[in-house]
Amino acid sequence: EKIRVLGQDVLDGVKFGFDNAVDQLKALDPTVELNTEGLSMLKRVENGAIVIPPEYAQMVEDEEEDEQG
Known part of the structure; x- marks a missing residue:
């Protein structure tokens, strides 16, 4: 159970970082529509x-x- 919880925590952290990177790309040039x-x-x-x-x-x-x- 503890390993599953830790694995989910890692996945959540990776997803946060990925979503944050996409948001930063969108913010760098808001005049361009980024197809995600x-x-x-x-x-x-x-x-x-x-x-x-x-x-x-x-x-x-x-x-x-x-x-x-």
């Missing part, structure tokens, strides 16, 4: 494309379902 659709802290860039690493596929799917309500 499909952006996720669990995805990465490979060969110029945003991809979902296999180990995070289920987590990304759950995250997208939560965003849709």
Whole structure:
């Protein structure tokens, strides 16, 4: 149980940092509309494309379902 709680704390911290970085990018040039659709802290860039690493596929799917309500 303690490991699960610590893992969730780490994930929450990473999400905060990711969201903060996105907010800072938006604030740097508010005249530009930053497209954040499909952006996720669990995805990465490979060969110029945003991809979902296999180990995070289920987590990304759950995250997208939560965003849709």
